[in-house]
Amino acid sequence: MSEDRLHVLIDRLIATTTTNKVKWVEKRSGVAFELTTDSGRRVMIDSRDDDGDPPYDLYIFDGNGKSLTTVLWSTDVTQASVPLDHKLHRLYKLAEDAALGISSEIDDLLNELPEADDIPF
């Protein structure tokens, strides 16, 4: 698969995740997140070292569970080196947020907290 197509794929995943048009679920104890399409294809974004940090890799499986392709972080270190790394990072964080409902939890927490009365100046 050409790199352009990979960028298109990841851009689309980012866009659909941001607009909540796809559903991500937590896998592998919260270090990987997966979505399943209507045709049964699966897309998984994974923290390679199982620590929630980069490197992140994107896996695509067909409906039978067979691996179609893998989009790898460009190195084996945490630092993003190329644009694709930055996109994988962004997708992972969005997928994590969507799967774990982090933003919703924070919104609920903000609603629970009382308003601050003190004005500093």
Place this chain on the structure above:
Amino acid sequence: MYWCAALAAYVLLVRLYFDDRVHVRDKPLTWLDWTGLASIVLTVAGVGAAVVQASRARSAASAASEAVDRTLDALARADLLVELQALRQVEHDIDRRVGATDWEGTGGLLRTWRDTGARVCTALAQADSTDALIELIEGSRLTASLTTVKLTSAQGGGDLIALTKKFRTEVALVGNHLSTRLSELRIDPGGTDV
């Protein structure tokens, strides 16, 4: 005390300089002259003693500093010994885990190899950045990272032996060098046998 002796010696020399008496033996020396002469002797002796003491202090400080360096070096070598042994353990365990088709265990060993290898490379680089073992380990660390991806991609359904073949080969290469390095450290981990 030495300053007083030096002052007295100075006074005597000034007296002698401004005195008409050129030949000291022609006139009897007074008690003041004898005091001055004694002061000169004491001053010279005092300066000599000070020089010797300073020399000893420098040697002691230097010896203490060298002892600290040797201790730190021995500790660093002991740490490296432990880390190298950890790598050898992975080399020993990986074949067993792969043979038992233990995917999770194999994944754990891959991570251990990467993490421990990083620490070993850092320690080796501090001693000698051109150490050939560093390049070998770094290469195997990258292979471990990519093998992790392969295992994840296989989702437990592939051939674990084939997937890990390259990694296990590189681990074996590193292992050959580890044996030699461990022997060297055991013989001389800072000067004493382990």
